[in-house]
Each structure stands twice: as structure tokens, then as C-alpha cells.
Amino acid sequence: MRRLMAVVFTFVAIFGAGWLSLRRPDIPFDTLETAYASPASRYLVTGEAEKIHYRDQGNPDGDVLVMVHGFSASLHTWEPWVRELGEEYRIITLDLPGHGLTRGFETEDYDAQGFGEAISHVVDALDVDSFTLIGSSMGGYASWNYALSRPAQVDRLVLVASAGWPPSEDEQEDTPFVFRALDNGLVRAVVKDLDNSAMIRSGLEASFADQEMVTEDMIQRYSALNRAPGHRDAILHIISSRDDRNFATPRALQTLTMPTLVMHGTLDNLVPFSHGESFAAVIPGAELVAYDGVGHIPQEEIARRSATDLDAWLDGLDVEAQREVSEDEVLTEGAQ
Numbered sequence: 001m002r003r004l005m006a007v008v009f010t011f012v013a014i015f016g017a018g019w020l021s022l023r024r025p026d027i028p029f030d031t032l033e034t035a036y037a038s039p040a041s042r043y044l045v046t047g048e049a050e051k052i053h054y055r056d057q058g059n060p061d062g063d064v065l066v067m068v069h070g071f072s073a074s075l076h077t078w079e080p081w082v083r084e085l086g087e088e089y090r091i092i093t094l095d096l097p098g099h100g101l102t103r104g105f106e107t108e109d110y111d112a113q114g115f116g117e118a119i120s121h122v123v124d125a126l127d128v129d130s131f132t133l134i135g136s137s138m139g140g141y142a143s144w145n146y147a148l149s150r151p152a153q154v155d156r157l158v159l160v161a162s163a164g165w166p167p168s169e170d171e172q173e174d175t176p177f178v179f180r181a182l183d184n185g186l187v188r189a190v191v192k193d194l195d196n197s198a199m200i201r202s203g204l205e206a207s208f209a210d211q212e213m214v215t216e217d218m219i220q221r222y223s224a225l226n227r228a229p230g231h232r233d234a235i236l237h238i239i240s241s242r243d244d245r246n247f248a249t250p251r252a253l254q255t256l257t258m259p260t261l262v263m264h265g266t267l268d269n270l271v272p273f274s275h276g277e278s279f280a281a282v283i284p285g286a287e288l289v290a291y292d293g294v295g296h297i298p299q300e301e302i303a304r305r306s307a308t309d310l311d312a313w314l315d316g317l318d319v320e321a322q323r324e325v326s327e328d329e330v331l332t333e334g335a336q
Contacts, residue, residue: 054075066134068143071138137163139160161268196223
């Protein structure tokens with residue numbers, strides 16, 4: 001018995017020492033703002049402790065595009081499109097509750113309704129009555145839910161690798177082990193404050209078909225913003241409640257009447273391309289743009305091409321036909 005107790009004590013001591021060595025403290029918002037805010041950053045106070053980080057950029061007289069990022073990301077994901085489209089459009093981006101430099105929100109705000117309220121706060125504060133709503137991944141889930149609940153505000157809807165289509169039985173069985181493990185409250189409590197940079201690296205590498213897109217600066221930004229006070233709780237809550245979300249249904253989506261564009265990479269490892277096909281098939285009149293050989297984040301992986309496609313669609317042009325024209329122009333210029 002004494003030997004057994006000695007072994008147990010040794011194991012606990014080693015485990016405890018390893019756990020302590022991997023713990024990472026929160027990073028204060030002031031520190032994060034110094035590193036990741038920009039001159040365009042603004043903060044909207046919506047409660048005693050609640051502040052939404054947003055940016056209002058581009059052409060102030062242009063049509064308004066509101067862009068909503070995905071899970072564990074931030075408004076930084078849209079900066080390539082801001083650079084490509086800002087000359088023509090007014091572009092509003094924001095950090096959702098539990099993400100980026102937005103602070104002070106509670107657990108009940110980390111769902112489609114809470115995200116929708118955050119979007120509504122920002123557009124109301126900026127006196128924007130109607131706009132094109134663009135959502136990536138989880139932001140797509142927030143966006144089509146927003147369009148269902150506030151259709152009068154949404155002139156056009158763009159879903160970029162949108163989450164929210166119900167997974168098939170095979171897809172449920174393929175849920176990564178780490179997500180299944182985090183369903184356990186004890187596991188979440190143990191890992192919450194540990195260094196998760198390796199997990200973030202793996203997740204980003206799964207998000208891009210072009211692995212060179214995943215830089216150390218990108219990993220550092222994701223890791224640092226994830227350590228903002230309260231954000232790790234938010235991320236774990238979203239993971240553990242993923243099966244409780246209100247999935248899309250044909251009956252609901254068929255009520256959407258605004259023009260809709262679905263953009264999806266065929267090599268998306270996080271949201272299957274078939275989900276994009278399903279959204280496009282169900283939403284009346286929706287157009288699907290498929291990106292062969294592209295992963296989960298086309299607004300970053302193929303920023304210029306995807307922004308050009310979006311611009312063509314917003315101008316009322318057929319995206320595929322416009323792309324062929326653009327390619328012909330490039331070839332003609334090269335021949336000259």
C-alpha cells in the first residue's frame with residue numbers, strides 16, 4: 001500500500017508540475033489593444049462592462065457591407081477584403097462577443113441571438129438602416145439567423161463557408177476527438193488555462209489548403225486574443241454547446257427573399273463543401289461560387305479572387321462569366 005501511494009503521489013506531482021508549467025495567464029485587454037488595434041478601431045459601450053470592438057472603413061459614401069468573422073477568429077480575417085473593396089464600399093467589421101478585442105459579455109451572449117444583438121448594436125449606433133451582411137463560418141451562422149430575424153435590414157446576404165447546416169450521421173461520427181473530450185466539464189476545467197498554441201496551429205493548418213498562409217504572426221495573434229479575459233471560457237462554451245445550436249432547416253431558409261451568394265472552398269476541412277451546396281439549393285435564388293483547391297477561409301487564402309467575385313455579384317453580374325472576362329483581359333494584356 002505504501003508503495004502504491006508513493007507511485008500515485010509521484011504521478012500526481014509530475015502531472016501537477018506539468019500542468020503548472022503549461023498554464024498561461026490572461027493577457028489584459030490594454031496590452032492586446034496596443035498590439036492588435038488599429039487607427040480604425042472603435043469601441044461601442046453597450047453595458048456596464050460590455051464594449052464591442054469594430055472598424056468602419058472604406059468609402060463612407062459607398063454601399064455598406066457588414067462582415068462577421070468565424071469561431072475563434074476576429075475582424076482581422078476581413079482586412080484583405082477591406083484592402084481590395086474599400087475604395088468602392090463602406091465596410092463595417094466587428095469582433096463578436098467572446099472574441100478579439102470585444103469584452104465584458106456573458107455566456108448567454110455566445111450564440112446566434114447574442115451575436116445578432118452585437119451586430120444590431122453596431123449598425124444602430126452607426127445609423128445604418130440596411131446593408132449587405134457577410135458571414136464566415138460561425139459568422140455565417142450568425143448572419144443567416146440575423147437575416148431571418150431582421151429581414152428588412154439585410155439587402156443582400158453572403159455566406160462564406162457558413163456553419164449551421166445539420167451534420168450527417170457520418171459527419172457527427174467524424175467529430176474531432178478534442179471536441180468530444182471537451183464535452184466533459186472536468187476536461188474543460190483542466191485544459192482551460194493551458195497553452196493551446198499547438199491546437200491553434202493545428203486548427204489554422206486545417207483551415208487553409210495552402211499551408212504557407214499559416215504564419216507565425218497569425219498563430220501568435222490567434223493565441224494572444226484567445227487569452228483575453230473571459231475568451232477561453234467563451235470558446236470552450238461554444239465548443240461544448242455546438243450540438244444545441246438551432247440548425248438550418250429548408251422551411252426557415254426558404255423564407256429568405258434577399259439576393260444571396262454562397263462562397264465555399266471545395267477543400268474545406270471544417271465545414272464540408274456539401275453544406276454550401278445545401279444552403280445554395282434551399283435559399284431561393286441563391287448563387288453558389290465554388291473554389292476548387294481552396295480551404296475554409298477564401299477571404300484570406302484567395303483574397304483578390306474572392307473579393308473580385310463578390311464585387312461582380314454585388315454589381316449584378318454573373319460571377320463565372322465576369323471571371324472569364326477578367327482572365328481573357330489578363331491574357332490579352334500579356335500577349336500585348
